[in-house]
Amino acid sequence: MSLPSLVLRSATPDDRVCIGAAIDAACGCPEACLIVQRLSGTPSAMTDRVFRFPEWCIVASYRGRAIGHISCWQDEMLGLIGSHVVLKAYRGFGVGAGLLEEMIRRARAEGLRLLEAVLRTPLTRACRLYERRRFHETALESDDGWIRYECRLDGPT
Numbered sequence: 001m002s003l004p005s006l007v008l009r010s011a012t013p014d015d016r017v018c019i020g021a022a023i024d025a026a027c028g029c030p031e032a033c034l035i036v037q038r039l040s041g042t043p044s045a046m047t048d049r050v051f052r053f054p055e056w057c058i059v060a061s062y063r064g065r066a067i068g069h070i071s072c073w074q075d076e077m078l079g080l081i082g083s084h085v086v087l088k089a090y091r092g093f094g095v096g097a098g099l100l101e102e103m104i105r106r107a108r109a110e111g112l113r114l115l116e117a118v119l120r121t122p123l124t125r126a127c128r129l130y131e132r133r134r135f136h137e138t139a140l141e142s143d144d145g146w147i148r149y150e151c152r153l154d155g156p157t
């Protein structure tokens with residue numbers, strides 16, 4: 001099932017409040033909260049970091065409302081997925097997958113060689129989403145629940 005008239009676009013400063021609220025809400029899930037802590041410390045620090053590079057944040061807009069986003073932090077030829085959140089009411093419609101596919105497309109177009117993501121078990125749905133979009137598990141960091149994924153962008157599509 002998909003949402004008709006869903007638009008994927010770059011973030012603008014006007015999205016900051018919505019994106020900050022979505023990151024806050026995602027922290028209701030302990031595993032997502034640990035990802036935020038690991039990457040940025042706090043939800044508001046993560047939002048600040050997203051808006052330092054808004055061109056690397058893609059927003060899913062439905063009927064004029066920002067219902068999801070994905071962000072990435074570029075380090076030379078590498079992109080690290082920062083946050084990837086869809087509002088609860090809109091999950092299961094392919095929005096999260098569409099955002100990830102668009103990020104892969106843009107990263108490739110910008111000449112990045114690799115996209116990375118760190119996830120935690122038991123975020124089974126998120127892990128499956130990444131695995132089905134050409135991300136491979138590269139490291140299971142001991143037994144503490146962290147999984148590092150990467151997607152090579154310099155090979156065939």
Ligand SMILES: CC(C)(COP(=O)(O)OP(=O)(O)OC[C@H]1O[C@@H](n2cnc3c(N)ncnc32)[C@H](O)[C@@H]1OP(=O)(O)O)[C@@H](O)C(=O)NCCC(=O)NCCS
Pocket residue numbers: 026029032035082083084085086087090091092093094095096097098119123125126128129132
């Ligand atoms: C992870 C997340 C972004 C996925 O967004 P979404 O819009 O629900 O994702 P999609 O609808 O594209 O579905 C993704 C996959 O989950 C499956 N799925 C959807 N609804 C499901 C459900 N209720 N139960 C199980 N699987 C489901 C889909 O079939 C799809 O599988 P596929 O890749 O094999 O086709 C969303 O769940 C979320 O915001 N989670 C909280 C934050 C988080 O954990 N982010 C990831 C780490 S940063």
